[in-house]
Amino acid sequence: MSNRITELLRNQVGDVWLRIVNHPFVTELFNGSLPLEKFRYYIVQDYNYLITLTRCQALIASKLENPAAMRRVLELALADVTTELENYNRLLNSLGLSIDDVVKTRPSPTNIAYMNFLLTTCALGSPYEGLVAILPCYWTYLEIAKYHADKLSKNPVKVYRDWASVYLTPEYASIVDGLRAIIDEASDYLMRDFNRLLSIFRQASTYEYLFWDMAYRQEQWVF
Template sequence: MSLTERLRESSEDVWRAILEHPFVVSLYRGDLPLEKFKGYLLQDYNYLVGFARALALAAARAPDVASMKAMLELAHGELTGEMANYESLLRELGLTLEDAIRTRPNPTNVAYMSYLSSVCSLGSFAQCLSALLPCFWTYEAIAERHAGLLASNPVPLYKRWASVYLSSEYKALVRRLRELLESLSPRLEEVAGPFRTASVYELMFWEAAHSGESWPA
């Protein structure tokens, strides 16, 4: 069993809750209220900004040029291709980029972004990767688990959004990150904590979208 397989196994309870979360299942089934998806999208756009910053911070922790390049390429991809996709989705939903910028990140969003920034500033490069990996990998796992539901999803926008995570390009990206982490040969004890904590934050992010979490004031 590879290191990343052991990491996933160690957080299997969290991942199981993510894969079967009501928001996720409803989205892939196609009966998620559009307003809930709009709320998720506005929060996720803001999260991606923080995630790109964390990737850039991870680049500074990289032990060699190749690893640094990989992190910066991912950050560039988040700020160009991924952002462009989100801007297109926002327009389709009758929202603007300004709407996303004005959206206040909810408490879970702020906590998750802060956690990634902290690990990628102060942790080892292996810890940076282990904290960043769940974001990429859980989306692939969700898409694989619910591919059957997606095939009969009646909402074209949901279907198009989710299909990205079943693409060969996305799978290659996840595989690349896993291989990069495994190439470092860190001790499981070094990286299991950040991997699990980030996995828990992924679960909390879905729950925040489901509940419509907001600040009390």
């Protein structure tokens, strides 16, 4: 049995992750049949989500006692607010959207619930609870890209190919591996709270599924 706690957590949520990689939004995006308006909706919602994710990383870093781990989390946050958001700025332009469109859009009910879950966990929990909460976001995107990689060469929609290709790069895999490593380095210490961490990991994974489903349905507020 592996002593890497991230692998143990992953093995316990296979049912959720299988539903994620096979969600219609994901499969249609990778084969190019996803309606563009659904992708536009997703991008606007995800931009708002990324702002919250960066805040969560700052909260996590402020609690870490290991300077090396703190630096790695802060570097991750810096990448999100520079490279990641800059890529999204270019993506918004290619979709005929602007930052004003993002700012004016009210995050959906599911998005708000997910962001509040992350903020609460990262603000009130331990730094490792926070890391476990944000891990499915990074890791599932890597798994999705690998699972559907063979579809990209035949995908007729350039913006979908460009978006998906990012998650197949060695650089992105390194980000996921680095985040996992911070958690795995404390595996012996964290195993005493495994059930608590598993609950957080499953909840975050479930929210990842719900985020795709929200985007596919283009979820709106009732009033």
